[in-house]
Amino acid sequence: MTILQFILWSVLKVAVVTVVLLLGVAYTVLLERKLVGRIQNRWGPSRVGPFGLLQPLVDGAKSFLKEDIIPSGVYRPLYLIAPIIALGCALISIAVVPFGEPVSIAGSPPLFQIANVNVGLLVILGVTSIGVYGIALAGWSSNNKYSLLGALRSSAQLVSYELALGLSVVGVVLRAGSLNLRVIVEQQATQGMLTWNIFGGMQFVAFFIYLTAAYAETNRSPFDLPEAESELTGGYHTEYSSMKFAMFFMAEYANMIMVGCVATLLFLGGWTSPFGDLIPPPQNLFVHALFPIFWFVLKVFSFLFLYVWVRGTLPRFRYDQLMNFGWRWLMPIAIVNIMATSLWLAYR
Amino acid sequence: MHLILFLLFAGLCLAGAINLLLQSHPINSALSLIVVMTSLAVLYLMLGAEFLAAAQVIVYAGAIMVLFTFVIMLLNASREERTLGSKAARRVGFPAVTAILAVIATVILKAQGLGAAKLSDGLTDAKGATNLEVLSTVLFTKLLLPFEVTSVLILIAILGAVALASHDGSKPEGRTGGR
Numbered sequence: 224m225t226i227l228q229f230i231l232w233s234v235l236k237v238a239v240v241t242v243v244l245l246l247g248v249a250y251t252v253l254l255e256r257k258l259v260g261r262i263q264n265r266w267g268p269s270r271v272g273p274f275g276l277l278q279p280l281v282d283g284a285k286s287f288l289k290e291d292i293i294p295s296g297v298y299r300p301l302y303l304i305a306p307i308i309a310l311g312c313a314l315i316s317i318a319v320v321p322f323g324e325p326v327s328i329a330g331s332p333p334l335f336q337i338a339n340v341n342v343g344l345l346v347i348l349g350v351t352s353i354g355v356y357g358i359a360l361a362g363w364s365s366n367n368k369y370s371l372l373g374a375l376r377s378s379a380q381l382v383s384y385e386l387a388l389g390l391s392v393v394g395v396v397l398r399a400g401s402l403n404l405r406v407i408v409e410q411q412a413t414q415g416m417l418t419w420n421i422f423g424g425m426q427f428v429a430f431f432i433y434l435t436a437a438y439a440e441t442n443r444s445p446f447d448l449p450e451a452e453s454e455l456t457g458g459y460h461t462e463y464s465s466m467k468f469a470m471f472f473m474a475e476y477a478n479m480i481m482v483g484c485v486a487t488l489l490f491l492g493g494w495t496s497p498f499g500d501l502i503p504p505p506q507n508l509f510v511h512a513l514f515p516i517f518w519f520v521l522k523v524f525s526f527l528f529l530y531v532w533v534r535g536t537l538p539r540f541r542y543d544q545l546m547n548f549g550w551r552w553l554m555p556i557a558i559v560n561i562m563a564t565s566l567w568l569a570y571r
Numbered sequence: 572m573h574l575i576l577f578l579l580f581a582g583l584c585l586a587g588a589i590n591l592l593l594q595s596h597p598i599n600s601a602l603s604l605i606v607v608m609t610s611l612a613v614l615y616l617m618l619g620a621e622f623l624a625a626a627q628v629i630v631y632a633g634a635i636m637v638l639f640t641f642v643i644m645l646l647n648a649s650r651e652e653r654t655l656g657s658k659a660a661r662r663v664g665f666p667a668v669t670a671i672l673a674v675i676a677t678v679i680l681k682a683q684g685l686g687a688a689k690l691s692d693g694l695t696d697a698k699g700a701t702n703l704e705v706l707s708t709v710l711f712t713k714l715l716l717p718f719e720v721t722s723v724l725i726l727i728a729i730l731g732a733v734a735l736a737s738h739d740g741s742k743p744e745g746r747t748g749g750r
Contacts, residue, residue: 342703345626378644381637
Protein backbone atom coordinates (compact mmCIF):
# COMPACT_ATOMS: atom_id res chain seq x y z
CA MET A 224 0.00 0.00 0.00
CA THR A 225 1.44 3.32 -1.03
CA ILE A 226 1.52 6.37 1.20
CA LEU A 227 -1.14 8.04 -0.93
CA GLN A 228 -3.55 5.13 -0.49
CA PHE A 229 -2.86 5.08 3.22
CA ILE A 230 -3.61 8.80 3.52
CA LEU A 231 -6.79 8.47 1.48
CA TRP A 232 -8.05 5.57 3.58
CA SER A 233 -7.19 7.43 6.79
CA VAL A 234 -9.01 10.57 5.65
CA LEU A 235 -12.04 8.46 4.75
CA LYS A 236 -12.05 6.69 8.11
CA VAL A 237 -11.60 9.94 10.03
CA ALA A 238 -14.42 11.59 8.07
CA VAL A 239 -16.84 8.73 8.66
CA VAL A 240 -16.04 8.39 12.35
CA THR A 241 -16.26 12.14 12.96
CA VAL A 242 -19.61 12.45 11.21
CA VAL A 243 -21.02 9.48 13.12
CA LEU A 244 -19.67 10.83 16.40
CA LEU A 245 -21.15 14.29 15.82
CA LEU A 246 -24.51 12.76 14.90
CA GLY A 247 -24.23 10.66 18.04
CA VAL A 248 -23.58 13.82 20.04
CA ALA A 249 -26.64 15.53 18.57
CA TYR A 250 -28.90 12.60 19.29
CA THR A 251 -27.48 12.01 22.77
CA VAL A 252 -28.71 15.51 23.60
CA LEU A 253 -32.16 14.53 22.33
CA LEU A 254 -32.01 11.23 24.24
CA GLU A 255 -31.18 13.09 27.42
CA ARG A 256 -33.96 15.64 26.97
CA LYS A 257 -36.49 12.92 26.20
CA LEU A 258 -35.45 10.66 29.09
CA VAL A 259 -35.18 13.40 31.69
CA GLY A 260 -38.58 14.56 30.47
CA ARG A 261 -40.09 11.14 31.07
CA ILE A 262 -38.39 10.87 34.48
CA GLN A 263 -39.94 14.21 35.42
CA ASN A 264 -43.33 13.14 34.10
CA ARG A 265 -43.43 15.29 30.96
CA TRP A 266 -42.90 14.64 27.26
CA GLY A 267 -39.63 16.33 26.38
CA PRO A 268 -39.17 17.67 22.82
CA SER A 269 -42.02 16.36 20.68
CA ARG A 270 -42.92 19.10 18.20
CA VAL A 271 -40.18 19.07 15.53
CA GLY A 272 -40.49 16.01 13.33
CA PRO A 273 -41.88 12.65 14.44
CA PHE A 274 -41.22 12.14 18.18
CA GLY A 275 -39.12 15.31 18.10
CA LEU A 276 -36.44 13.50 16.08
CA LEU A 277 -35.49 16.59 14.07
CA GLN A 278 -34.95 18.69 17.20
CA PRO A 279 -31.10 18.34 17.18
CA LEU A 280 -30.90 19.71 13.62
CA VAL A 281 -33.04 22.71 14.54
CA ASP A 282 -30.95 23.27 17.67
CA GLY A 283 -27.78 23.18 15.60
CA ALA A 284 -29.16 25.68 13.09
CA LYS A 285 -30.22 27.93 15.95
CA SER A 286 -26.72 27.96 17.50
CA PHE A 287 -25.19 28.77 14.11
CA LEU A 288 -27.54 31.65 13.40
CA LYS A 289 -27.53 33.30 16.81
CA GLU A 290 -25.59 36.51 17.34
CA ASP A 291 -22.08 35.83 18.57
CA ILE A 292 -21.38 38.17 21.47
CA ILE A 293 -17.82 38.64 22.73
CA PRO A 294 -17.82 40.64 25.97
CA SER A 295 -15.42 43.59 25.98
CA GLY A 296 -13.45 42.57 29.09
CA VAL A 297 -12.30 39.15 27.90
CA TYR A 298 -8.74 38.13 27.06
CA ARG A 299 -9.46 37.51 23.40
CA PRO A 300 -6.86 34.95 22.20
CA LEU A 301 -7.58 32.51 24.99
CA TYR A 302 -11.30 33.25 24.98
CA LEU A 303 -11.44 32.25 21.32
CA ILE A 304 -9.18 29.20 21.54
CA ALA A 305 -10.74 27.64 24.67
CA PRO A 306 -13.84 26.11 22.98
CA ILE A 307 -11.61 24.79 20.19
CA ILE A 308 -9.37 23.02 22.72
CA ALA A 309 -12.38 21.59 24.54
CA LEU A 310 -14.09 20.24 21.43
CA GLY A 311 -10.84 19.18 19.74
CA CYS A 312 -9.71 17.07 22.68
CA ALA A 313 -13.17 15.57 22.99
CA LEU A 314 -13.11 14.47 19.36
CA ILE A 315 -9.47 13.35 19.04
CA SER A 316 -9.50 10.45 21.47
CA ILE A 317 -12.10 8.53 19.42
CA ALA A 318 -9.21 7.85 17.00
CA VAL A 319 -7.83 4.94 19.02
CA VAL A 320 -11.17 3.28 19.79
CA PRO A 321 -11.76 -0.02 17.98
CA PHE A 322 -15.42 -0.48 17.02
CA GLY A 323 -15.27 -3.97 15.58
CA GLU A 324 -13.08 -6.74 14.28
CA PRO A 325 -10.29 -5.62 11.97
CA VAL A 326 -12.05 -6.54 8.72
CA SER A 327 -10.47 -5.25 5.55
CA ILE A 328 -12.10 -5.07 2.13
CA ALA A 329 -10.51 -4.46 -1.26
CA GLY A 330 -6.98 -4.16 0.06
CA SER A 331 -7.86 -1.54 2.61
CA PRO A 332 -6.12 -1.23 5.96
CA PRO A 333 -8.14 -2.79 8.80
CA LEU A 334 -11.44 -0.98 9.13
CA PHE A 335 -13.39 -0.09 12.27
CA GLN A 336 -10.51 1.68 13.99
CA ILE A 337 -8.66 4.80 12.89
CA ALA A 338 -5.32 4.00 14.52
CA ASN A 339 -4.31 0.82 16.32
CA VAL A 340 -1.90 2.30 18.86
CA ASN A 341 0.10 0.14 21.26
CA VAL A 342 -0.55 2.50 24.16
CA GLY A 343 -4.13 3.31 23.15
CA LEU A 344 -5.44 3.51 26.70
CA LEU A 345 -2.73 5.99 27.69
CA VAL A 346 -3.47 8.09 24.62
CA ILE A 347 -7.07 8.41 25.76
CA LEU A 348 -6.01 9.34 29.30
CA GLY A 349 -3.50 11.85 27.93
CA VAL A 350 -5.97 13.57 25.62
CA THR A 351 -8.50 13.73 28.44
CA SER A 352 -5.95 15.40 30.68
CA ILE A 353 -5.26 18.04 28.00
CA GLY A 354 -9.00 18.66 27.68
CA VAL A 355 -9.00 20.33 31.11
CA TYR A 356 -7.35 23.39 29.56
CA GLY A 357 -10.42 24.13 27.47
CA ILE A 358 -12.49 24.62 30.61
CA ALA A 359 -9.78 26.27 32.69
CA LEU A 360 -8.87 28.82 30.01
CA ALA A 361 -12.50 29.54 29.19
CA GLY A 362 -13.21 30.40 32.80
CA TRP A 363 -10.09 32.47 33.29
CA SER A 364 -10.22 34.43 30.02
CA SER A 365 -13.91 35.31 30.44
CA ASN A 366 -13.06 37.81 33.18
CA ASN A 367 -16.16 36.91 35.13
CA LYS A 368 -16.24 35.71 38.73
CA TYR A 369 -18.73 32.92 38.07
CA SER A 370 -16.71 31.66 35.13
CA LEU A 371 -13.51 31.73 37.17
CA LEU A 372 -15.12 29.90 40.08
CA GLY A 373 -16.49 27.29 37.72
CA ALA A 374 -13.13 26.85 36.05
CA LEU A 375 -11.29 26.55 39.37
CA ARG A 376 -13.74 23.97 40.63
CA SER A 377 -13.53 22.10 37.40
CA SER A 378 -9.71 21.99 37.29
CA ALA A 379 -9.54 20.78 40.89
CA GLN A 380 -12.24 18.19 40.27
CA LEU A 381 -10.73 16.91 37.04
CA VAL A 382 -7.21 16.64 38.48
CA SER A 383 -8.51 14.80 41.57
CA TYR A 384 -10.72 12.34 39.75
CA GLU A 385 -8.24 11.72 36.93
CA LEU A 386 -6.14 9.92 39.52
CA ALA A 387 -8.95 7.60 40.55
CA LEU A 388 -9.83 7.09 36.90
CA GLY A 389 -6.28 6.15 35.96
CA LEU A 390 -5.90 3.82 38.96
CA SER A 391 -9.21 2.08 38.31
CA VAL A 392 -8.13 0.85 34.88
CA VAL A 393 -4.82 -0.56 36.14
CA GLY A 394 -6.51 -3.82 37.17
CA VAL A 395 -7.78 -4.29 33.62
CA VAL A 396 -4.34 -3.54 32.20
CA LEU A 397 -2.78 -6.06 34.60
CA ARG A 398 -5.18 -8.75 33.44
CA ALA A 399 -4.62 -8.07 29.76
CA GLY A 400 -0.89 -7.38 30.08
CA SER A 401 -1.18 -4.70 27.45
CA LEU A 402 -2.34 -1.13 26.93
CA ASN A 403 -3.57 -1.91 23.43
CA LEU A 404 -7.36 -1.60 23.46
CA ARG A 405 -7.75 -4.34 20.86
CA VAL A 406 -5.73 -6.79 22.97
CA ILE A 407 -7.74 -5.85 26.07
CA VAL A 408 -10.99 -6.63 24.28
CA GLU A 409 -9.75 -9.87 22.74
CA GLN A 410 -8.54 -11.07 26.12
CA GLN A 411 -12.11 -10.72 27.44
CA ALA A 412 -13.79 -12.31 24.44
CA THR A 413 -13.05 -15.99 24.99
CA GLN A 414 -16.23 -17.08 26.84
CA GLY A 415 -18.68 -14.29 26.08
CA MET A 416 -20.17 -12.51 29.07
CA LEU A 417 -18.48 -14.84 31.58
CA THR A 418 -15.00 -13.56 30.79
CA TRP A 419 -15.82 -9.88 30.61
CA ASN A 420 -13.69 -7.94 33.01
CA ILE A 421 -16.69 -6.77 35.01
CA PHE A 422 -17.93 -10.33 35.70
CA GLY A 423 -15.34 -13.05 35.16
CA GLY A 424 -12.43 -10.68 35.59
CA MET A 425 -13.70 -9.66 39.06
CA GLN A 426 -13.19 -6.01 38.17
CA PHE A 427 -16.64 -4.81 39.29
CA VAL A 428 -15.08 -2.61 41.99
CA ALA A 429 -12.86 -1.07 39.34
CA PHE A 430 -15.93 -0.62 37.14
CA PHE A 431 -17.75 1.25 39.88
CA ILE A 432 -14.72 3.49 40.48
CA TYR A 433 -14.36 4.09 36.77
CA LEU A 434 -18.05 4.94 36.48
CA THR A 435 -17.96 7.44 39.35
CA ALA A 436 -14.70 9.05 38.24
CA ALA A 437 -15.95 9.23 34.68
CA TYR A 438 -19.08 11.10 35.76
CA ALA A 439 -16.84 13.58 37.55
CA GLU A 440 -14.46 13.81 34.58
CA THR A 441 -17.26 14.69 32.19
CA ASN A 442 -18.77 17.23 34.64
CA ARG A 443 -22.01 15.35 34.74
CA SER A 444 -24.54 15.23 37.52
CA PRO A 445 -24.15 14.43 40.42
CA PHE A 446 -20.68 15.96 39.97
CA ASP A 447 -21.68 18.91 37.78
CA LEU A 448 -20.27 21.53 40.16
CA PRO A 449 -18.30 23.39 37.45
CA GLU A 450 -21.58 24.48 35.89
CA ALA A 451 -23.90 24.34 38.89
CA GLU A 452 -26.70 26.58 37.64
CA SER A 453 -28.10 27.37 41.05
CA GLU A 454 -24.77 28.68 42.36
CA LEU A 455 -22.72 29.81 39.38
CA THR A 456 -25.35 30.87 36.80
CA GLY A 457 -23.61 28.64 34.27
CA GLY A 458 -20.02 28.14 35.34
CA TYR A 459 -17.12 28.33 32.96
CA HIS A 460 -19.23 29.02 29.86
CA THR A 461 -21.31 31.86 31.32
CA GLU A 462 -19.83 34.41 28.91
CA TYR A 463 -20.05 32.26 25.80
CA SER A 464 -22.86 32.49 23.29
CA SER A 465 -24.04 30.94 20.03
CA MET A 466 -21.65 28.48 18.37
CA LYS A 467 -18.90 28.86 20.98
CA PHE A 468 -21.31 27.78 23.67
CA ALA A 469 -22.50 24.98 21.42
CA MET A 470 -18.90 23.79 21.09
CA PHE A 471 -18.60 23.37 24.86
CA PHE A 472 -21.94 21.62 24.84
CA MET A 473 -20.84 19.26 22.07
CA ALA A 474 -17.54 18.62 23.86
CA GLU A 475 -19.41 17.55 26.98
CA TYR A 476 -21.57 15.07 25.09
CA ALA A 477 -18.67 13.82 22.96
CA ASN A 478 -16.80 13.16 26.21
CA MET A 479 -19.80 11.24 27.52
CA ILE A 480 -19.81 9.04 24.42
CA MET A 481 -16.05 8.60 24.70
CA VAL A 482 -16.28 7.53 28.32
CA GLY A 483 -19.02 5.09 27.34
CA CYS A 484 -16.79 3.66 24.60
CA VAL A 485 -13.87 3.21 27.00
CA ALA A 486 -16.07 1.57 29.64
CA THR A 487 -17.41 -0.78 26.96
CA LEU A 488 -13.91 -1.67 25.80
CA LEU A 489 -12.37 -2.13 29.22
CA PHE A 490 -15.13 -3.77 31.20
CA LEU A 491 -17.93 -4.95 28.92
CA GLY A 492 -16.03 -6.90 26.29
CA GLY A 493 -16.02 -4.24 23.56
CA TRP A 494 -17.62 -5.33 20.31
CA THR A 495 -17.88 -9.02 21.23
CA SER A 496 -21.21 -10.73 21.72
CA PRO A 497 -22.27 -11.41 25.33
CA PHE A 498 -23.22 -14.97 24.32
CA GLY A 499 -19.76 -15.91 23.17
CA ASP A 500 -19.90 -18.76 20.68
CA LEU A 501 -23.44 -19.82 21.60
CA ILE A 502 -24.57 -17.91 18.56
CA PRO A 503 -22.40 -19.13 15.64
CA PRO A 504 -20.68 -16.26 13.84
CA PRO A 505 -22.60 -15.30 10.67
CA GLN A 506 -21.06 -16.42 7.38
CA ASN A 507 -22.08 -13.41 5.30
CA LEU A 508 -19.13 -11.00 5.28
CA PHE A 509 -21.36 -7.94 5.51
CA VAL A 510 -23.28 -9.24 8.53
CA HIS A 511 -20.03 -10.54 10.00
CA ALA A 512 -18.65 -7.00 9.92
CA LEU A 513 -21.75 -5.25 11.19
CA PHE A 514 -22.72 -7.63 13.99
CA PRO A 515 -19.91 -6.43 16.33
CA ILE A 516 -20.87 -2.81 15.60
CA PHE A 517 -24.38 -3.62 16.79
CA TRP A 518 -23.11 -4.94 20.14
CA PHE A 519 -20.72 -2.03 20.55
CA VAL A 520 -23.40 0.59 19.90
CA LEU A 521 -25.84 -1.24 22.18
CA LYS A 522 -23.35 -1.26 25.05
CA VAL A 523 -22.42 2.40 24.60
CA PHE A 524 -26.12 3.28 24.37
CA SER A 525 -26.94 1.54 27.65
CA PHE A 526 -24.07 3.41 29.26
CA LEU A 527 -25.47 6.72 28.01
CA PHE A 528 -28.92 5.68 29.25
CA LEU A 529 -27.42 5.07 32.68
CA TYR A 530 -25.80 8.52 32.55
CA VAL A 531 -29.14 10.22 31.99
CA TRP A 532 -30.88 8.03 34.52
CA VAL A 533 -28.34 9.02 37.18
CA ARG A 534 -28.76 12.67 36.26
CA GLY A 535 -32.51 12.39 36.66
CA THR A 536 -32.17 10.65 40.02
CA LEU A 537 -29.30 11.98 42.14
CA PRO A 538 -28.93 15.50 43.58
CA ARG A 539 -25.66 17.41 43.28
CA PHE A 540 -22.83 16.84 45.75
CA ARG A 541 -21.45 19.65 47.87
CA TYR A 542 -17.93 20.71 46.93
CA ASP A 543 -16.19 19.43 50.07
CA GLN A 544 -18.12 16.16 49.83
CA LEU A 545 -16.89 15.82 46.27
CA MET A 546 -13.24 16.27 47.23
CA ASN A 547 -13.52 14.03 50.29
CA PHE A 548 -15.16 11.31 48.26
CA GLY A 549 -12.54 11.45 45.53
CA TRP A 550 -9.46 11.47 47.71
CA ARG A 551 -10.56 9.51 50.76
CA TRP A 552 -12.73 6.82 49.27
CA LEU A 553 -12.27 6.33 45.56
CA MET A 554 -8.48 6.51 45.49
CA PRO A 555 -7.79 4.12 48.41
CA ILE A 556 -10.36 1.65 47.07
CA ALA A 557 -8.71 1.84 43.66
CA ILE A 558 -5.29 1.14 45.18
CA VAL A 559 -6.66 -1.80 47.18
CA ASN A 560 -8.24 -3.10 43.98
CA ILE A 561 -4.88 -2.94 42.20
CA MET A 562 -3.17 -4.84 45.01
CA ALA A 563 -5.90 -7.48 45.17
CA THR A 564 -5.81 -7.98 41.41
CA SER A 565 -2.01 -8.30 41.37
CA LEU A 566 -2.04 -10.78 44.25
CA TRP A 567 -4.72 -12.84 42.54
CA LEU A 568 -2.80 -12.81 39.25
CA ALA A 569 0.43 -13.76 41.02
CA TYR A 570 -1.29 -16.57 42.92
CA ARG A 571 -2.93 -18.05 39.83
CA MET B 572 8.19 11.32 6.31
CA HIS B 573 9.95 11.03 9.66
CA LEU B 574 12.22 13.93 8.77
CA ILE B 575 9.29 16.20 7.90
CA LEU B 576 7.53 15.33 11.17
CA PHE B 577 10.74 15.79 13.12
CA LEU B 578 11.41 19.23 11.62
CA LEU B 579 7.79 20.22 12.19
CA PHE B 580 7.67 19.29 15.85
CA ALA B 581 11.23 20.27 16.69
CA GLY B 582 10.44 23.67 15.19
CA LEU B 583 7.22 23.85 17.19
CA CYS B 584 9.14 22.92 20.32
CA LEU B 585 11.75 25.65 19.77
CA ALA B 586 9.11 28.22 18.85
CA GLY B 587 7.22 27.37 22.04
CA ALA B 588 10.38 27.69 24.13
CA ILE B 589 11.26 31.08 22.62
CA ASN B 590 7.68 32.27 23.00
CA LEU B 591 7.78 31.15 26.63
CA LEU B 592 10.65 33.58 27.26
CA LEU B 593 9.25 36.46 25.21
CA GLN B 594 5.69 36.52 26.53
CA SER B 595 5.04 38.97 29.32
CA HIS B 596 1.87 37.39 30.63
CA PRO B 597 2.40 34.32 32.85
CA ILE B 598 -0.53 32.38 31.41
CA ASN B 599 0.84 32.74 27.88
CA SER B 600 4.20 31.47 29.11
CA ALA B 601 2.51 28.51 30.79
CA LEU B 602 0.64 27.68 27.59
CA SER B 603 3.86 27.88 25.56
CA LEU B 604 5.41 25.44 28.01
CA ILE B 605 2.53 23.05 27.32
CA VAL B 606 3.31 23.31 23.60
CA VAL B 607 6.96 22.48 24.35
CA MET B 608 6.03 19.46 26.46
CA THR B 609 3.58 18.11 23.92
CA SER B 610 5.94 18.46 20.98
CA LEU B 611 8.63 16.73 23.06
CA ALA B 612 6.16 13.89 23.53
CA VAL B 613 5.75 13.65 19.76
CA LEU B 614 9.55 13.50 19.37
CA TYR B 615 9.68 10.63 21.90
CA LEU B 616 6.94 8.90 19.96
CA MET B 617 8.98 9.12 16.75
CA LEU B 618 11.95 7.57 18.56
CA GLY B 619 9.77 4.56 19.35
CA ALA B 620 9.24 5.29 23.04
CA GLU B 621 5.46 5.15 23.09
CA PHE B 622 5.07 4.78 26.82
CA LEU B 623 7.41 7.67 27.55
CA ALA B 624 5.50 9.88 25.13
CA ALA B 625 2.17 9.08 26.74
CA ALA B 626 3.60 9.58 30.22
CA GLN B 627 5.06 12.92 29.13
CA VAL B 628 1.65 14.13 27.97
CA ILE B 629 -0.25 12.81 31.00
CA VAL B 630 2.20 13.86 33.70
CA TYR B 631 3.82 17.03 32.39
CA ALA B 632 1.40 18.53 29.88
CA GLY B 633 -1.64 17.25 31.75
CA ALA B 634 -1.12 17.21 35.50
CA ILE B 635 1.77 19.52 36.29
CA MET B 636 0.90 22.29 33.86
CA VAL B 637 -2.73 22.22 35.01
CA LEU B 638 -1.43 23.04 38.47
CA PHE B 639 0.65 25.87 36.98
CA THR B 640 -2.34 27.42 35.25
CA PHE B 641 -4.40 26.76 38.36
CA VAL B 642 -2.00 28.80 40.46
CA ILE B 643 -1.83 31.59 37.88
CA MET B 644 -5.62 31.72 37.80
CA LEU B 645 -5.90 31.69 41.58
CA LEU B 646 -3.37 34.46 42.13
CA ASN B 647 -4.72 36.30 39.10
CA ALA B 648 -1.14 37.16 38.23
CA SER B 649 -0.91 40.13 35.92
CA ARG B 650 1.54 41.19 33.27
CA GLU B 651 5.14 41.11 34.42
CA GLU B 652 7.03 44.37 34.38
CA ARG B 653 9.76 44.75 31.82
CA THR B 654 13.14 45.71 33.16
CA LEU B 655 16.41 45.83 31.34
CA GLY B 656 17.91 43.44 33.86
CA SER B 657 20.58 44.16 36.42
CA LYS B 658 24.11 45.09 35.45
CA ALA B 659 25.45 41.86 36.89
CA ALA B 660 23.09 39.85 34.72
CA ARG B 661 24.20 41.64 31.60
CA ARG B 662 27.93 41.54 32.31
CA VAL B 663 28.18 38.01 33.70
CA GLY B 664 24.99 36.30 32.60
CA PHE B 665 25.21 36.58 28.84
CA PRO B 666 28.88 35.51 28.55
CA ALA B 667 28.21 32.66 30.97
CA VAL B 668 25.23 31.42 28.94
CA THR B 669 27.26 31.65 25.74
CA ALA B 670 30.11 29.69 27.32
CA ILE B 671 27.84 26.98 28.65
CA LEU B 672 26.04 26.60 25.33
CA ALA B 673 29.40 26.43 23.55
CA VAL B 674 30.63 23.68 25.89
CA ILE B 675 27.43 21.66 25.47
CA ALA B 676 27.53 22.04 21.69
CA THR B 677 31.17 20.90 21.54
CA VAL B 678 30.52 17.88 23.71
CA ILE B 679 27.49 16.87 21.65
CA LEU B 680 29.27 17.32 18.34
CA LYS B 681 32.29 15.31 19.49
CA ALA B 682 30.20 12.43 20.86
CA GLN B 683 30.65 9.12 19.09
CA GLY B 684 27.79 7.45 17.25
CA LEU B 685 25.53 10.44 17.50
CA GLY B 686 22.01 9.69 16.35
CA ALA B 687 22.74 5.98 15.93
CA ALA B 688 20.96 4.79 19.06
CA LYS B 689 17.20 4.85 19.33
CA LEU B 690 15.37 5.39 22.58
CA SER B 691 13.51 2.18 21.93
CA ASP B 692 16.68 0.06 21.83
CA GLY B 693 16.61 -2.36 24.70
CA LEU B 694 13.00 -1.46 25.31
CA THR B 695 11.51 -3.92 22.87
CA ASP B 696 11.56 -7.67 23.33
CA ALA B 697 12.23 -10.24 20.64
CA LYS B 698 8.75 -9.86 19.23
CA GLY B 699 9.15 -6.11 19.25
CA ALA B 700 5.53 -5.81 20.22
CA THR B 701 5.44 -4.07 23.56
CA ASN B 702 7.97 -1.95 25.35
CA LEU B 703 5.80 -1.60 28.42
CA GLU B 704 6.69 -4.99 29.87
CA VAL B 705 10.42 -4.57 29.29
CA LEU B 706 10.34 -1.06 30.69
CA SER B 707 8.62 -2.15 33.89
CA THR B 708 10.97 -5.11 34.30
CA VAL B 709 13.98 -2.79 34.11
CA LEU B 710 12.31 -0.26 36.39
CA PHE B 711 11.46 -2.79 39.09
CA THR B 712 14.66 -4.84 39.03
CA LYS B 713 17.75 -2.92 37.89
CA LEU B 714 16.54 0.55 38.81
CA LEU B 715 14.49 -0.41 41.85
CA LEU B 716 16.48 1.63 44.39
CA PRO B 717 16.46 4.95 42.51
CA PHE B 718 12.78 4.41 41.72
CA GLU B 719 11.84 3.86 45.35
CA VAL B 720 14.05 6.69 46.57
CA THR B 721 12.33 9.05 44.13
CA SER B 722 8.91 8.02 45.38
CA VAL B 723 9.98 8.59 48.99
CA LEU B 724 11.25 12.02 47.94
CA ILE B 725 7.88 12.87 46.41
CA LEU B 726 6.12 11.58 49.52
CA ILE B 727 8.25 13.89 51.68
CA ALA B 728 7.36 16.80 49.39
CA ILE B 729 3.66 16.02 49.76
CA LEU B 730 3.94 15.79 53.55
CA GLY B 731 5.84 19.07 53.61
CA ALA B 732 3.15 20.77 51.53
CA VAL B 733 0.42 19.46 53.86
CA ALA B 734 2.37 20.58 56.93
CA LEU B 735 2.93 24.07 55.47
CA ALA B 736 -0.69 24.41 54.39
CA SER B 737 -2.15 23.40 57.75
CA HIS B 738 0.30 25.54 59.70
CA ASP B 739 -2.16 28.21 60.84
CA GLY B 740 -3.83 26.09 63.49
CA SER B 741 -6.70 24.91 61.33
CA LYS B 742 -7.48 21.24 61.28
CA PRO B 743 -5.70 19.32 58.52
CA GLU B 744 -8.88 17.38 57.86
CA GLY B 745 -10.18 19.82 55.27
CA ARG B 746 -13.72 19.84 56.62
CA THR B 747 -13.98 23.60 56.33
CA GLY B 748 -16.20 23.71 53.28
CA GLY B 749 -19.47 23.67 55.18
CA ARG B 750 -18.85 26.76 57.28
